Amino acid sequence: MHSCSVTQPTVHSATHTANHKAGQVFERALNKQDIKRYSRQLMLDSVEDEGQAKFARSHAVVIGLGGLGSLVARYLAGAGVGTLTLVDGDTVDISNLQRQVTYNEMHLGELKAKSLYNELRKVNSRLNIKFKSLYADSKNLPTLISTADCVLDCTDNIETRKHINTATLRASIPLFIAAASGLSWQALNLPQNNKRIGCYACLVEYIDVREDCLSRGVLGPVVGMAACHQATQALLFLAKGFNADIKWGHYLTGNADLGSLKSFMLPPSSTCEVCHDPN
Amino acid sequence: MTQIKVNVNNQPMNVISPISLYELIALKQINVDGTAIAKNAAIVSKRDWSTTYLNDNDTVDIFTLVAGG
Numbered sequence: 254m255h256s257c258s259v260t261q262p263t264v265h266s267a268t269h270t271a272n273h274k275a276g277q278v279f280e281r282a283l284n285k286q287d288i289k290r291y292s293r294q295l296m297l298d299s300v301e302d303e304g305q306a307k308f309a310r311s312h313a314v315v316i317g318l319g320g321l322g323s324l325v326a327r328y329l330a331g332a333g334v335g336t337l338t339l340v341d342g343d344t345v346d347i348s349n350l351q352r353q354v355t356y357n358e359m360h361l362g363e364l365k366a367k368s369l370y371n372e373l374r375k376v377n378s379r380l381n382i383k384f385k386s387l388y389a390d391s392k393n394l395p396t397l398i399s400t401a402d403c404v405l406d407c408t409d410n411i412e413t414r415k416h417i418n419t420a421t422l423r424a425s426i427p428l429f430i431a432a433a434s435g436l437s438w439q440a441l442n443l444p445q446n447n448k449r450i451g452c453y454a455c456l457v458e459y460i461d462v463r464e465d466c467l468s469r470g471v472l473g474p475v476v477g478m479a480a481c482h483q484a485t486q487a488l489l490f491l492a493k494g495f496n497a498d499i500k501w502g503h504y505l506t507g508n509a510d511l512g513s514l515k516s517f518m519l520p521p522s523s524t525c526e527v528c529h530d531p532n
Numbered sequence: 533m534t535q536i537k538v539n540v541n542n543q544p545m546n547v548i549s550p551i552s553l554y555e556l557i558a559l560k561q562i563n564v565d566g567t568a569i570a571k572n573a574a575i576v577s578k579r580d581w582s583t584t585y586l587n588d589n590d591t592v593d594i595f596t597l598v599a600g601g
Binding site: 321409431435439451469517524 | 565566567568570573574575577578579593595596597598599600601
């Protein structure tokens with residue numbers, strides 16, 4: 254089972270705010286517990302105390318909670334991203350357990366968004382975690398992402414990916430995309446506010462991308478590689494903003510069998526219906 | 533018509549110039565469904581494949597876009 258389903262289940266959502274209101278966790282200097290919890294990343298020049306404080310004030314929206322999103326969300330929660338919105342209308346199926354590592358047999362049949370919400374609360378009870386058990390579409394996306402500092406596209410179908418691209422571009426919200434199939438994984442960081450960089454619609458313009466999550470199969474760790482890259486890029490951005498040392502507008506392709514990585518610049522298309530401005 | 537040397541997916545290849553990306557794909561009998569092409573590390577829109585010509589020592593990467601997650 255995957256999140257391509259066209260059926261719209263009853264919408265379930267909730268907001269969990271633990272003992273501390275989100276965004277207030279690091280208003281003061283880091284306390285002893287914070288320093289211990291986040292010590293391994295506080296050592297990094299790309300995070301430090303300032304980046305950790307920014308994590309706490311940040312809101313990331315993770316759309317699609319399968320092999321990519323469930324792992325991405327786990328890393329963002331572990332790192333202390335203050336507000337997380339988890340979006341997926343799918344339920345946990347036994348075929349998911351091969352690669353969607355935050356779910357187990359106890360979750361079978363449950364809504365992924367709620368299951369993940371419950372698991373992430375156990376990881377970091379100080380976060381403001383919201384879940385939306387629905388499928389993202391052109392109508393609900395503007396509201397879902399309206400307060401986001403970044404959006405992570407972890408979906409598995411081309412139409413939803415196009416809608417996410419359009420919504421983030423219109424709202425000028427940075428978008429981190431990842432995908433995987435077979436032994437290949439791919440990723441793209443889009444600032445969504447730079448006319449010298451193409452958008453996802455420019456990439457797939459005129460291309461018939463196959464809905465290959467079911468037909469081609471995928472090895473579990475390959476999805477994990479994509480998710481780890483995607484979470485890393487988002488965290489580096491949330492810590493340093495556009496000063497982060499990450500590449501925007503470069504399409505990364507990885508082949509897990511060969512252990513190879515390549516990166517290609519994505520220029521804007523002069524005929525793109527989403528990002529091209531004739532003026 | 534002259535022979536030029538290009539690098540396609542890390543493999544050297546001799547082709548007769550002029551040759552477009554579209555003609556290269558046909559020559560290599562690659563299925564275009566889901567296929568993207570980068571010339572000299574920049575992605576070329578599929579719309580421009582037939583009008584983008586290769587020069588000597590150009591690098592071409594042909595890969596399949598994936599959307600699974």
